[in-house]
Amino acid sequence: MATFKETAQAYEPKQTLNIADLDRVNLSFPMEDRVGTDTEGKDFNYKVMVANNQEYRVPNTVLEEVKKILELKPDVKFVKVTKTGSGLATRYSVKVSQ
Numbered sequence: 001m002a003t004f005k006e007t008a009q010a011y012e013p014k015q016t017l018n019i020a021d022l023d024r025v026n027l028s029f030p031m032e033d034r035v036g037t038d039t040e041g042k043d044f045n046y047k048v049m050v051a052n053n054q055e056y057r058v059p060n061t062v063l064e065e066v067k068k069i070l071e072l073k074p075d076v077k078f079v080k081v082t083k084t085g086s087g088l089a090t091r092y093s094v095k096v097s098q
Contacts, residue, residue: 016034016055016056016057017054017056017057018056018057018083019049019058019059019062019081020081020082020083020092021056022056022081024078024079024097025049025080025081025097026077026078027066028077029049029050029051030050031047031048031050031058032047032048032049032050032055033045033046033047034046034047034048046058047060047063059090059092061091062081062092065092065093065094066079069094069096073096076096078097078098079094079095079097080095080097081093081094082095
């Protein structure tokens with residue numbers, strides 16, 4: 001049986017990654033809704049994609065870009081999401097991937 005110290009040292013907090021952390025995004029992976037709490041204690045909703053037992057947050061701007069891509073090319077199966085900036089200045093771009 002592990003000790004408290006060993007358990008604490010091995011502990012890794014659960015975190016939600018960002019969709020831009022993936023090399024490419026499979027559009028057939030499942031999406032789920034989540035509720036978080038902001039610094040003011042207010043609830044907010046967000047979407048995550050589940051891949052390889054990890055959760056990747058999917059910003060609404062990425063969903064909008066993928067929707068535009070699918071309207072032009074409905075057979076797209078993979079995209080690549082890139083992220084620039086941070087905080088309120090974060091921008092995402094989405095490109096078709098092979």
